[in-house]
Amino acid sequence: MVMLSETRTESGTMILNMGPQHPSTHGVLRLLLELEGEVVVNCVPDIGFLHTGIEKTMEARNYHQAIVLTDRTDYLSPISNNLSYVLACEKLFNIEHDVPRRAQVIRVILCELSRIASHLIWLGTHALDLGATTVFMYCWREREQILSIFEFISGVRMMTSYMRIGGLAADVPEGFEERVAGFVRSLPPRINDYEALLTRNPIFLDRTRDIGYLSREDALKFGLAGPCLRASGVQFDVRVQFPYCGYEEYDFDVPYSNEGDVYARYMVRVREMRESVKIIRQGLEKLKGLKGEEYRIDNPKIAFPKREQIHRSMESLIHHFKLVSEGPVPQPGEAYGILESPRGEQGTYVFSDGSNKPHRVRFRPPGFYNLQALPQLVIGRMVADVVACIGSIDIVLGEIDR
Amino acid sequence: MAESTPGTQSVPGQTPQSEPAVAPPPEHPEALQRLLDRFPDCFVPDWRFADGISTAAVPPAQLVDVVRWLMETEPRFDLLVDILGAHWPQRELPFEVTYLFHSLATHWRIRLKCLAGGEAPALPSLVPLWPAANWPEREIYDMYGVAFDGHPDLRRILMPNDWEGHPLRKDFPLGEEPVEFYRSPTPPAAPFPAGGDIEPSIA
Numbered sequence: 332m333v334m335l336s337e338t339r340t341e342s343g344t345m346i347l348n349m350g351p352q353h354p355s356t357h358g359v360l361r362l363l364l365e366l367e368g369e370v371v372v373n374c375v376p377d378i379g380f381l382h383t384g385i386e387k388t389m390e391a392r393n394y395h396q397a398i399v400l401t402d403r404t405d406y407l408s409p410i411s412n413n414l415s416y417v418l419a420c421e422k423l424f425n426i427e428h429d430v431p432r433r434a435q436v437i438r439v440i441l442c443e444l445s446r447i448a449s450h451l452i453w454l455g456t457h458a459l460d461l462g463a464t465t466v467f468m469y470c471w472r473e474r475e476q477i478l479s480i481f482e483f484i485s486g487v488r489m490m491t492s493y494m495r496i497g498g499l500a501a502d503v504p505e506g507f508e509e510r511v512a513g514f515v516r517s518l519p520p521r522i523n524d525y526e527a528l529l530t531r532n533p534i535f536l537d538r539t540r541d542i543g544y545l546s547r548e549d550a551l552k553f554g555l556a557g558p559c560l561r562a563s564g565v566q567f568d569v570r571v572q573f574p575y576c577g578y579e580e581y582d583f584d585v586p587y588s589n590e591g592d593v594y595a596r597y598m599v600r601v602r603e604m605r606e607s608v609k610i611i612r613q614g615l616e617k618l619k620g621l622k623g624e625e626y627r628i629d630n631p632k633i634a635f636p637k638r639e640q641i642h643r644s645m646e647s648l649i650h651h652f653k654l655v656s657e658g659p660v661p662q663p664g665e666a667y668g669i670l671e672s673p674r675g676e677q678g679t680y681v682f683s684d685g686s687n688k689p690h691r692v693r694f695r696p697p698g699f700y701n702l703q704a705l706p707q708l709v710i711g712r713m714v715a716d717v718v719a720c721i722g723s724i725d726i727v728l729g730e731i732d733r
Numbered sequence: 734m735a736e737s738t739p740g741t742q743s744v745p746g747q748t749p750q751s752e753p754a755v756a757p758p759p760e761h762p763e764a765l766q767r768l769l770d771r772f773p774d775c776f777v778p779d780w781r782f783a784d785g786i787s788t789a790a791v792p793p794a795q796l797v798d799v800v801r802w803l804m805e806t807e808p809r810f811d812l813l814v815d816i817l818g819a820h821w822p823q824r825e826l827p828f829e830v831t832y833l834f835h836s837l838a839t840h841w842r843i844r845l846k847c848l849a850g851g852e853a854p855a856l857p858s859l860v861p862l863w864p865a866a867n868w869p870e871r872e873i874y875d876m877y878g879v880a881f882d883g884h885p886d887l888r889r890i891l892m893p894n895d896w897e898g899h900p901l902r903k904d905f906p907l908g909e910e911p912v913e914f915y916r917s918p919t920p921p922a923a924p925f926p927a928g929g930d931i932e933p934s935i936a
Contacts, residue, residue, distance in 0.1 A: 664781030
């Protein structure tokens, strides 16, 4: 079906362009809405405005150089993207089980911090779309603290590129544990504040209850992922079913709901933030026993040698030179690395042809599949509900368009 | 490698590797074995699957039947995880489309591979069985030019509608393209020469 402009059709319905510059389309999503009065009779999402050819570019970079490109896909939780690519590469290089424990624990802590940061943005903008401006400011305040932790460890607020094949780019600096501990101490009361503003707010309830309903069957049919899938009653979380980085050692619940509406997705994400706080606390506890341990594997063919080693040993210098000029070379093969990003199953599929550059890298963007279900959510609803529905599926166009 | 599996055939056009590569044994081989018993034309590709997901190569003519069988037979593979394409220009059938399925009852995964080639590469569409296949199939069509027979709405998804070529094909140059605006009144500048693949200067 082709609908191109804001015109009146023969059947008397009106075609309305929503986006790509509409503030509540969260980036550059364009929706073509066919309206009868104020009721949506058809909805066609149009994506691709943010397509930057990241997958193509990665084919011309070696395995280490490609890491920096992964940040640019899902720009609200870059750490998850880094990690899913790195996990796939570790399978490809067959060093999956050799990654040091300290690196694993730090990876888990950072992933959960970025989950909180991403959920905070989602909560703030979702509430803003529905008219609650205060929550927006509060969420930004807390997210800023997380970003300054990222800046503290990597020097960059958003595009951290902190993961490396076989571990981390560098060890966390002195004082990291205290800063994270301080943050997770302050967060739960703040989440209570957000909930006080929204959870029983009659206006928020009116805008979210029984809106954008998606049944369990439909959620499976459209291949949904993450909180959207769990809000429709499917208990599937990659952290539990396919644990990575030692998630099996952490004790946490996976929130889910059978309601399947916008409100259910809100509740699932808010409860996920509280679970993330639990995981970070356990991670900090584990980190105490791992002081001074390795943060990267000691495999000079794959991981960069440390700075001190380069200064002292000729072999390290040669390895460093080879890794920078040529990069690590895996055996031919393919591997799919997955993790639970804030938006769902974030997968990276890497094909190797035995050269120093990936033959093909594919991101499995959870938002791509979640957005596919949008027409199902909004058809038959009012235009104002479209805004609530877009907010509730938490899209990031950077990863959808890549 | 999967060469220990009886009945293994190699993917056409694929060169055997001199060094034995390390790959974990496939997970949940029983699901794969049942599939291979039921559909004798499917086989395990001779290729390293470093993530351990059980994999079967499926003749395109049987794809829809195999997927329907996977959906309906225990353990039911009820979640379509992803569909992705790859281009191997040196192979006889250069386009490889990979399907990943997940079973929520057992949390098993299975991967199917389909090959396409020729002048107008095409594969059967899974959209009638699985609405989730809609956008990923459009993306493969957009990026590789593999058509999906039976797709209700096969058009470009990420690239502009008037774009020429399929960007993720290996013969599509990776270079600085002149910026073209949709329906731009000025004629586009001369295209970047084909094969002008920028190599990193440090290679």
